[in-house]
Structure formats: C-alpha cells, structure tokens
Amino acid sequence: MTLHEDLVRTVVYQHPQALEAISTHYCPGCTHGIAHRLIAEVIDELGIQEQTILVAPVGCAVFAYDYLAVDGVEAAHGRAPAMATGIKRSLPDRIVFTYQGDGDLAAIGTAEIIHAAARGEHITTIFINNAIYGMTGGQMAPTSLPDQRTTSSPFGRNPAIAGNPIRMTELIAAIEGSAYVVRRSLHNVREIRKAKKAIKTAFRVQQAGLGFAMVELLSACPTNWGLSAPDALKWVEEHMVPYYPLGDYKVLDAVKALEDRE
Amino acid sequence: MTVQLLKGNVAIAEAAVRAGLEAYFGYPITPQTELLEHLSARMVELGRVFVQAESEVAAINMVYGAACTGVRTMTSSSSPGVSLMQEGLSYIAASEVPCVVVDMMRGGPGLGNIQPSQADYFQVTRSAGHGDYHPIVLAPASVQEAIDLTFLAFDLADQYRHVVLLVGDGLIGQMMEPAEMPEMRPIRPRPDWAITGAKGRSKHVITSINLTAEENEAANRRIQARLAVIRAREQRSVEHYIEGAKVLVIGFGTSGRVAQSAVKMAREAGIPVGLFRPVTLWPFPEDRLRALVDDGVEAIVVVEMNAGQMLEDVRLVVGREMPIALHSRLGGAVPLPEDILEDIVAVAQKLGLAGPETVR
Structure with missing residues (x-):
C-alpha cells in the first residue's frame, strides 16, 4: 500500500448518512442547517438511524423530516412533546426526539414540554431559540429580548406591555423528571463543537433511560433580525448569551457517569 | 359469554381492552371518568400503555403519536374536553391514521353541567376540527350496544384509517345494565405504513402539511373519496x-x-x-x-x-x-x-x- 492510497482511504469528514443529500429551504445564514447536521452526525456516531423517530414542529423547521433520513412525523404547533410521548410509550425501544423552536416550545407548547419533562418522558428535545417567529415573518417570540424590535413589537419589546422573555432551560431544569438540561449556542465553531457534544449526551441519556433530556441551542435568524449572517452570529453572542447564559443546568449524576465513560 | 351487570363507562373501557386497545391517553372529566379509571388499572395490569395527560389537548396529541406507530389507541372525554381535542382530531384525520374517541356528552354551552345531553351532534358529525371531513360517529342506546359499537369502532378506524367517535351521555355512561362482554381479542399486527424507525426499509413520514394548493386539493380529494365509500357502506340504524x-x-x-x-x-x-x-x-x-x-x-x-x-x-x-x-x-x-x-x-x-x- 502506497502512502497515497492510505491517505485516500482515511475519511476525516463526510456528509452524514442521517442527513439527506438535498438543499434545505432555510435562509442564508440560518443556523437550522448547523443544528440539523449536528443531529445527523450524532445519529450516525451512535448508529441509531434505523431506530430514531423525529417529531417535527410547526415553524421554520416544519420540514425537518425532509432533511433527516429517519422516520418522522409532523406535530401540531407546540404539541410535539405530547406526540413524542405517544410514540415513545408505544415503541419504548426506539429513540424519539422533538425539534422545536421558541414559539412552539416556549409559547403555545409550554404545557406539553413542562409535563413531558415532569413525567420524565424518555425523549430528547432539541430547542432552537432564535428569539423570533421566523416562519410567520419576524414577530415577537416568548424569548425575544427586552427592546428587541420585531414586526409585532415595532417599538422594541416593552416588558411592561409585552411581558418578559422566558428562560425555558432554567425552568425545565427545576423539574423533577428532567435528567439533562443544558444551553449551548451555535454562534462560533467552539460553541458548535460543544453543542454537538451536548446533543450526543442528550441522545445517550435516552438510550440509557435516564429521563427527559433537552438541549437549548441559541440560534441566528439573520433574515428576520435584518442583519447580515456574520452580524447575526455576533448578535447572538453579544445580546442573547448575556440574557440566556450558556451552561449545564441539570446533569444528573447518572448522566455525568455516562459522560465520564465517553 | 355470560350476562353481567355492567356500568356503561366501565363496559366501554373493558370492551376497548378486549378489542385490542394498546395505548390509552386521557384526562378526567365527568361523566366519563370511570372509563379512564378502569383503564388506569386494566392497561397497567396487561402491560399496555396508560397515560393521564395534562389536558385534553395533550391527550389527543398523544393519541396522534401512538396512532402513527400503528397501535390501537383511544381517548375519552366529554363535551368541553372534546372541544379541546378538535385541533388534534383534524390533524389525525388529515394524516389518515386510525383512532377512537369516546365522547360522553354533557349539557353546554360553556361549563354547562354534567347532565346527559346530545348537543355535540354538530361538533362531532360536521367536521371535528378545522378543514373538510367527517369523522365516523357511532351512537349506542344501551350498555350492550356500547360494547358492540366499541369493537366496531376500532375495526372501522383500522379499515378506513380514520377517526371514529363513539358518542353517549351520562345516562349511557353511568347506567348499569345486563350485558355480555365478548372474549379478549389478540393484539393485531402493526400495519406496514406505521412509523417504527426506518429499519430495512425507506423512511416513513406522516404529516398533514401539503404546501401547494394542488397537493392539498389532491389530499382532500383522497379523503373525500374515502368518505364517499364510508357513506355508501357504513350507514347503520x-x-x-x-x-x-x-x-x-x-x-x-x-x-x-x-x-x-x-x-x-x-x-x-x-x-x-x-x-x-x-x-x-x-x-x-x-x-x-x-x-x-x-x-x-x-x-x-x-x-x-x-x-x-x-x-x-x-x-x-x-x-x-x-x-x-x-x-x-x-x-x-x-x-x-x-x-x-x-x-x-x-x-x-x-x-x-x-x-x-x-x-x-
């Protein structure tokens, strides 16, 4: 074997098998594509493509089932954790995950996510927080920041009128039944690598049957924020991270043991 | 089969179990709560799925998820709770997955009361949620008929991959009458369209979204064609x-x-x-x-x-x-x-x- 042949056979990076080889409908600079790819890489690495079931949300990620090469269903707005509960209880040995935006999870679906966590439902939730309603064209989200201008808070979000942004990760972490609840961000390569590690742990928590797992991913929406793609990433770092601090909010000892074995 | 003195709600619950119910999701509401209570014991005894949901909204969406996996699934409620299920019923109908819903109707509108009523007739026969469809609706007049129609409900749901509602009221649900309970049926195999993980086959997707008018009209035409068959074949009186x-x-x-x-x-x-x-x-x-x-x-x-x-x-x-x-x-x-x-x-x-x- 020549040196050259050896090099050709060493694959260091490739298109994940669990990610369909098609273009997405996401806007330029949107971080949904990164989140999808991280999930697909984790599914490949854990070898769970044939046993994984995706519950897609209503929102920009409504067609996530087109992009991930796994069985999928499309939930009603906010109801993904309830639907995932019905699926997981009926197929307890499959890996079931929801992929939900902030409007879906933190507004219309608040009851469903909280009670799925409280039941310790053995599902994994990937929570995309971009502080805006993307699909409907940039309205105020439950996670929009104070003073953030949106098409339904044109003078900036005034908490006295529009209420306060809600920190779901802190809320879910406080619930008995959640096993692994962390917040990560997709605004730079370092954070993306951390995000992937967290997603992998969240799926492994489900495999081990340890309880409910959720990874919040701070995400960019350049189109509806009215920013360039690089500026949108900077906006995540400078405005979102201070309000939504990154970190581990709930990691059961049993989950730490999983991570140590990694 | 022997004749027993059975209460309507309990009889329907037990009939569902014997018809092969594998997953039940519900929320307490009078006058159907005995149904949920009976299943909270029976389903667990049999190693089947029982979840008391946080709301009727969640319950019907749990049913939706379970239905996508191909198990026989149901929920039960009463008028205000069925109002809350309208969204989920519409999604289930559009997704063409089978489920059974029991509605023990009570006096409305609003909180009304828990007395027997038939005021959900429009709510259940006209559409059960947004969009353009009719669920199949069965209305027993005795405990025995409630048992028999519960079996039929699951069979029709499977046959047409459709929503079947069994409607009664506090009288049917609370009354005790002599009735015969059929023997336990075996669990039927999962249908091949189910979402089970794409092992050894191409992936399955169950969705109710059809982005273009052409696609959605075609989906509607398919549903209407099936409803036409149901209308021709399934009238009972x-x-x-x-x-x-x-x-x-x-x-x-x-x-x-x-x-x-x-x-x-x-x-x-x-x-x-x-x-x-x-x-x-x-x-x-x-x-x-x-x-x-x-x-x-x-x-x-x-x-x-x-x-x-x-x-x-x-x-x-x-x-x-x-x-x-x-x-x-x-x-x-x-x-x-x-x-x-x-x-x-x-x-x-x-x-x-x-x-x-x-x-x-």
Missing part, C-alpha cells in the same frame, strides 16, 4: 314498530331509547307509529330513512337532547314538504316518554290517525 308506520319518530342514543317507550305506548293506543334510531350519526342512515319515508310515512317526530341538530340531517333526507315536529330538551334535561307521547298523539290527530280522546 335500528327500527322498532316500523310495520305500517305513518308517523315516524326519530331519535338517537338516549333520546331514541326513551322515544321507544313512547312509541310502544302510542302503538298500544292504536296509532300507526314507528321508531327509527340512527346508530351511525355520520354517515347518517339516509338510505334507509328515505326508503321508510317513501313507504308511506306522513309525518315525523324528531326527539333530541339539543335544539334540533340532527333534525337538519333528517330534513335533508325527507325534503321540505314532510311535516316534522321537534321534541327537544336542552341543557342536560332528558325527555320523558309521556311527553313524547303527547307530541306523537298531536301529530297523529292532525293526520286523522288518532281520535281526540287518545291521550291517556
């Missing part, structure tokens, strides 16, 4: 004292059951009256009703525990010329046979079918 009837009393469920006593009394008084009791509310048993009307019916008395919702379906079948009297009780009130008899006699007298002294 029961008749009593129908021979030579010139006056036809029409009522479903509890109303039909009470009206049967009134018709019996009227027959004993010599009035040529019969009872027509729809068992399927959708599809409404229009073919049989039309045949009866063509066979010499001169007037109709509709008995309902609502303001005359089924009457609209009756009117569509019989045309505008047919005289129809409505005996209607509202808000949880139940009709009495004697009161229905008075209406039958009044109609018969107008037609010259009863003398002025007929009323007892």
